[in-house]
Amino acid sequence: MKSIEIDKNQTGQKTYGTWTVDESGNMTHKGYYHITARELDKRDLLLHLSSKSWIDWNSFLPAYFQALYNAGRTHCHQFVSYDSFNQKFI
Numbered sequence: 001m002k003s004i005e006i007d008k009n010q011t012g013q014k015t016y017g018t019w020t021v022d023e024s025g026n027m028t029h030k031g032y033y034h035i036t037a038r039e040l041d042k043r044d045l046l047l048h049l050s051s052k053s054w055i056d057w058n059s060f061l062p063a064y065f066q067a068l069y070n071a072g073r074t075h076c077h078q079f080v081s082y083d084s085f086n087q088k089f090i
Helices: 045-050 057-070
Strands: 014-016 019-021 027-029 033-035
Touching (some): 014 057, 027 057
Antiparallel strands (some): 014 019, 019 027, 027 033
16 A cells, blocks of 8 residues: 655645645646635535546545645544434534
C-alpha cells in the first residue's frame, strides 16, 4: 500500500493526476469540475463523487487530503457511522 504524503510547504498549484489543488485547498478536475475549500467536508461529498465513473480514486484521494491540509481542516465529517438501533447517523 502506497502512503499519501502531504506537502506542508505547498506554494502555487500542485497536480495529482487529473486533479489540481491550490494553496487555499480548492480542487479542480481537468479545469472544469471544481470543489471549493468550503465544500471539502460536506457530509455527502465523497458519497456523491462515488457515483461518478470518471473519478480516479488513486489521484483523487491524495489531492483531497492535500486540499484538506491546505484549507486548514483538522477534522473531516465524511466518514460517519449509522446506529441501526436508534436509526440515526452518529
